[in-house]
Amino acid sequence: MEPLISQIPIHRNSAQHKWVSCCSFCTFHRWIPILTWLPKYNFRWLQMDIIAGVTVGLTTVPQALAYAEVAGLPVQYGLYSAFMGGFMYCVLGTSKDVTLGPTAIMSLLCAFYIGGDPVYAVLLSFLCGLIQVSLALLRLGFLLDFISYPVIKGFTSAAAVTIGFGQIKSILGLKNIPHQFFLQVYYTFQKIPEARLGDVVLGVSCMLLLIVLMWMKSTLPPLSEEHTTHVRVAQKIVWSAATVRNALVVVGATVMVFSLESADQHYFTLTGKTSKGLPPFRPPAFSEITPNGTIVSFSDIVLDLGGGLAIIPLMGLLESIAISKAFGSQNNYRIDPNQEFFAIGITNIIGSFVSAYPVTGSFGRTAVNSQTGVCTPAGGVITGVIVLLSLAYLMPVFYYIPKASLAAVIICAVTPFVDYHQVIELWRVRKLDLLPFMVTFLVSLWEIQYGIVAGILVSGAMLLYHEARPKIKVTDHGFLLMELDSGLSFPATEHLSHVIYNNALQVSPPRSVVLNCQHVSRIDFTVVNELRNLLKQFRLQNVTLIFSGLKNSLLEVLNAADLPQLQHTESVEAAFESLLGHTHND
Template sequence: MAPDTHCCSRADLRRRLPVLAWLPNYSLRWLRMDVIAGLSVGLTVIPQALAYAEVAGLPPQGSCWTSSPALSLKASHPLPASQLALDRSRVGDAILGLVCMVLLLVLKLMREHIPPPHPEMPLGVKFSRGLVWTVTTARNALVVSFAALIAYAFEVTGSHPFILTGKIAQGLPPVRMPPFSVTTDNKTISFSEMVQDMGVGLAVVPLMGLLETIAVAKSFASQNNYRIDANQELLAIGLTNVLGSLVSSYPVTGSFGRTAVNAQTGVCTPAGGLVTGVLVLLSLDYLTLLFYYIPKSALAAVIIMAVAPLFDVKIFRRLWLVQRLDLLPLCVTFLLSFWEIQYGILAGTLVSLLILLHSVARPKTQVSEGQILVLQPASGLHFPAVDALREAMTKRALEASPPRSAVLECTHVSNIDYTVILGLGELLEDFQKKGVTLAFVGLQVPVLRTLLAADLKGFQYFTTLEEAEKSLQQEPGTQPYSIREDTAPEHRSSLLKSPSGP
């Protein structure tokens, strides 16, 4: 037997290990962009993680350890809007945050208006352009550093107008197996008790993490014209959480905010994450004092300005013109995300599922009125749609005066289940009680074979609609083409033995 050439091929390795795709072609231009992006993200990782740890009421060092492995995705999640409280706002933080947002906006506009380089550009102009480009590209790191210097100056004078990041524990986390039991208050909690205490959160937390990760990936993929491999995203998030458990980190997901910072600073390859990881590792051991003075308001400004461009206002008008029903899950997700982003994603998913189920239960049907009623479902016929089909047939054909025969055009029906068969059988009985006929047209071979095997009383089918209408319009007593007692066994046997193809 020839070996499987597709197993562990070079293409599979490049897909599962993307470093094999970008590292051989790595350039110095990419290195400059990745370093700037890595530093910019790194300067927001630790203070942001500490802020989320404070909100969650968890030890701050765990959130820092989450960001430290170079293999990890950017972890914790955007700060929920429910944490915003105007009654607890501080004037100093509000002013500093607004100033930082203005500076970030000005630097962003400057970068967008930098003239493109050309060979005839003088050396001095090239140098000035490069300096402006570097400053505007690294604007997040510069603004955070600027805010930290201002905060330090106020702290030296004894004034405390800003909420600072504060102290964090130094040192790297020990690598060890996660504990499967803990002792608190002289009581040992076993692993099974931990699982019971987590309850539904054991399933909800991973589900929300996966949904958020895929949402982040799809958002930036659509903006930057590339496709994502959902399986690879799930593999990465799973591997990262397994490795993170060895260093006592928090659960890891994708992050809208940090991904936006990473993208807006011009990252070219995943090497930017390596720079971030190195910076975090160094800061955990040597630079914690420098991060002490970073105001949380400056960090909030960086995140707001990075995430704001992701909000596409035009999508509302496009959906209104193209598919208005899609506005429903969009608005539900948007509004509930102000409460908790996880609830917003889950609610939007459920609404989309309900819309999908509604389309299955109420398929669009083309109706041709006349002496004979013709109904053609525009999509497949599944069990939720049987009641709607029966209702339409009853109202249009059986409750008419006088009752009339009908044809069910099944060209778009590729398969049916047992519930559909039962519903069609009851519908055939209803037609027989009224003394009229229900015929089937355009049955695909697998569907026809299933209906013949069900041996429905009064089942009749035709190859074309013209044949059905001609037969049903004949004088009373003339039977249309159907499975009669003398030919049914033979004909049914040949169909049941035929191949499944059309």
């Protein structure tokens, strides 16, 4: 039986066709990707998804608590932000590996705009989600293409340095350290004599244990048929322990601290009191009453968030898209960027109803998810359930989590983002690309949000410079042959005119020119207007300007402009013959 949609007469260019296309079954599948893989779901996939979901869940809980600290929020807000992504992405996501939740970089960005205020954080999540969904519906994913790789690496490196050093205060047990990076460095070193010995010993011990477990995992040899069962089991135990190392370290530290606190021994700085139970499901607050009774309106909050409403949604999308593309390439599948925008946006909108702050894809947890053998996005549902169980039953225990252990988790999580190998590669491949990298990195150390903007501006200036100064190769054949290597647009007009005037019209005697446009694919009105002036000058000087290799689209534009005495040939050779014939006739 033919599908119903094929029985409807459609005019290809009509609004009716567009409406039917938008409402088609295929389009519905594209917007709800779970409909594509769920009918094929089987028991083996379920087994692998449960194993991966549990493993990622044990990694997510301690990281979520730690990242809430980075964002300047009570630790429970990390868990509030960590479960909705698993449920929503299962339905809307196009990558089997990606896990959505709080990340170090997004937490740091949020910290600059929310000022530790949960109302600001939750409303920011809602507004970010609206912006991201709008970008998806308008199919504006190409905007991320204007953020170059050096800018991304400069930003992530600076964020890792800022986040990592920001946790030194917790390792040392220091208080009242400013958030600004350079002030943070100064006051941290100034207050080293005030460090608490218990926090230092515990923090350094946790870091060493995490490093050892990471090293053990990275040095595990690949298994082969020659290995005995005991070797296989031992290697699996080591791999599993290293994979959930964050949970092991935090749980171990918490148990030790709880036993000491029960014996009235207070050596460590604790996380402290947290809210009990699951967050209420309610819309985000659009205004706030401060402790002194002042009402902060929605418009005031939006003004306070300022540039964060542009930077945070875009960086969230960029981080997640980069991760999903990387793992899609590694595991041989493709993602739909606009659908990813939609999934992240909906997650942030719904997440704001459970007191979440903005989330995005996590590289570390996605790597764990992939390595554990996840088969579908359903693994995220298992992770979400584990976070919900932690919220429901473990919140009183979180009081005893030492801040030094969470700081150790954060430092070890962000260290890999400081990738000096990329600096060496940029220097080796193209030294000029170190400029946006270094500008982004250095400015981000001052203010992380300005670093991104500065890097984009520098990259844009470099791009515009090449647009405004296309290479023009000039050779002498008795007359001049000028070859353009790219398109012509209005920034290049002055440069083209300058080259032609200096080489052909301001010499004695004036010289004819063949302008080879074989590689030119676009032209605009400013260029056409300048060509009109050039043709007039050539005519007054009694020399010729011939265009060769014009594409039909360019020829149509020039003909529409009705340029006086426009001469063009299909090839450079034909232009040469025309000029030589003109010379002989003279």
